[in-house]
Amino acid sequence: MSSTDSEAVEAAADRNDEQVDGDGRPHGRAGESASADGGQLGAIPRFDVTLRIRRYSAEDAEDGKPAEARWQEFTVTVNGTDRVLDALHKIKWEQDGSLTFRRSCAHGVCGSDAMRINGVNRLACKVLVKDVNPDKPITVEPIKGLPVEKDLVVDMEPFFQSYREVMPFLITSGHEPTRERKQSQEERARFDDTTKCILCAACTSSCPVFWTDGQYFGPAAIVNAHRFIFDSRDEGADVRLEVLNDREGVWRCRTTFNCSEACPRGIQVTKAIHEVKRALLTRSV
Amino acid sequence: MATETSTRSVVPQGTLYRGREGMWSWVAHRITGLLIFVFLLVHVLDTSLVRVAPEAYNAVIETYKNPVVGLGEAGLVGAVLFHAFNGIRVMLVDFWSQGPRFHRQMLWAVGALWVLLMVPFLVRHLSNVFGG
């Protein structure tokens, strides 16, 4: 017991020594994962893992030459229960405070930390390091098709612009009812799947059409349109269908299923797009 | 200042996206489609020679009768069959309500059907090409 405590204290002290500038260190979280290891949870394995991270900073530009992206490797010791996000935190807090990535809730709900881990879009906070073959370096890159701002952070504006264009809000006519708008369980079930979207952009940035033609609405916008098109309380289906009938709309979908496989919420994205196409073909929802 | 250069060109896309069956079947569908389209243009042009003179057509067809073109024809038939069967798979994904659920199994069916038809075709075709 006492030895475990002192180990943890030592580990924390080490980190403080290394963390010279304190850049990016959040309050009240440091060492949280590290103190969980050691003797008392001996069953959890600890191992070293190398992360190969794609880094870019516009500030690296020199003498009129634009900055270039580069790969950088970091080796960290992680627990068997750690997620890729924990490894990134360790790197940022203990090795290189300039490493830049987004994360907010860190529990797979806010949708901030979508990134490309070993070539596929994942939420860093949902992937356990032990599940992505830690024997080899794990590559971590920003999601594809959106302009990189720094390291793993991309400009999400084109993504949200598409999202706004499908009008993701309830559209009704007439007076607001004094009671709630009622809906049967069957009516609710029709769009249940697409209510789960957290707007992480993992689907849209996994779509080969979106990579090369950034004007395509992308799966996420269609999913969120689907959520309202098939809502019996909503009256804006025709307007939304017309938006998605555009040159850059649902007809650009080539059913590669990358989006369905990338979605951290398990939404059957391709199926949702399929239902929107069908609604457009038959002009009925 | 390097303001004119677009950022996109200096931030390479990184590694290949590791998509699964759906993405690779799409890539293959696109490549075979392009290949068939180019062949189709040539094919219509050479067949048009029948309107010029029988000898002209026969002369061109005669130059095609060698093992290199023969193997190319085998590859072309392979491309056509894949494009056809995968096209049926795409239609099922688009029009059959259970399509998106079974798209992966349907790709295996496409592969099986392709092998099933290619084997007798290759036996027949290559014996023609190499058998003289």
Place this chain on the structure above:
Amino acid sequence: MAAPSLEAPRSTPYRRSASRRSNYEMYSWLFMRLSGAVLVVLVIGHLFVNLMVGDGISGLDFGFVAGKWASPFWQVWDLAMLWLAMIHGSNGVRTIINDYAQRDMTRIVLKTLVLVALVFTVVLGTLVIFTFEPCPVGPDGAFLEGVPSFCTS
């Protein structure tokens, strides 16, 4: 000391053209699937008859084509195949151009090329099928060399 000015990272600004309120893309999508379904039958039938039946590829010559086009059935078959395959293929290439060509000018040039190839090939092929003479005669009134045997018998 002035801070270095940084260019905004957005290289491909979001600039979707206003919706044109047309069903063009829907019909194009639908056409690809419907023509594809017909083409599967037409093309595989074509390949089977030309490569598997009879002497296969080595039996191909003017006489073989003449024998086929002597029958209206194969004329219609090949005509349908020509039109559907060319439009299906051109539309597919148009999709590929839309996907990969970034600049508007590149798109216009490439699509024009595809359109020219489409019109030229379809017109040429159609003329050949309709004006085809299975037993062509030379200026001296005799059959040209290479005509199929059914012309002389």
